[in-house]
Amino acid sequence: MAIVGAVVLFITLVVLGGYFLYRSLPGSAGGGVVSEGAGTSADARSESAKMEVLYVKVVGDSSDVLVRIPGGDVLSDVTMEQGQYVSFDQPSLDVTIGSPDAVEVYVNGELRDISGEEPGYTFTAEAP
Missing domain, CATH: 1.20.5 (Single alpha-helices involved in coiled-coils or other helix-helix interfaces)
Known part of the structure; x- marks a missing residue:
């Protein structure tokens, strides 16, 4: 026994x-999850995720997305395909977008137009 x-x-x-x-x-810490944006329940989750500190959705073919805590852990380093999205709710995030013209980016629920930026565009998203 x-x-x-x-x-x-x-x-x-x-x-x-x-x-x-x-x-x-x-890539497995911080609560960010790459999700498909199809279906009613996914659309509802997508809408609520837009209100987080950072929300990135791929509307073009694909884009590399790197999200990390400034001076710290990498939360996400993935190549996302069309329709996928990721969101994070940390107070401060460093973000690098491989193809700015292929994504929609929301910071604190507000759309940030980065479509005219160069590939590899980097910015900081901070909670209000």
């Missing part, structure tokens, strides 16, 4: 260790 308990404890520790290792990887 003690052996069964030890095996169950070992499996539990391995699962928890794997979970926390996954959460510590770059």
Whole structure:
């Protein structure tokens, strides 16, 4: 009976260790999730996400999106395809957009037109 308990404890520790290792990887912290923008419930989530500190939606073919806490962790470093979006609600974020003409960017719920900027455009988004 003690052996069964030890095996169950070992499996539990391995699962928890794997979970926390996954959460510590770059791009998996900070609550930003790349989501598809199709469907009614996704559209509702997209609308509420626009009110966060940062919301980026790809309206063109694709764009690289790098989001990090200034001087700290990388929250997202992905190539997003058309219809995908990501949002974050941290107080301050450094953002780099690979293709500014392919995205819509909302900062604190307000559309920021970056379509005329050069590729690799970088800016800081801060909570009000």
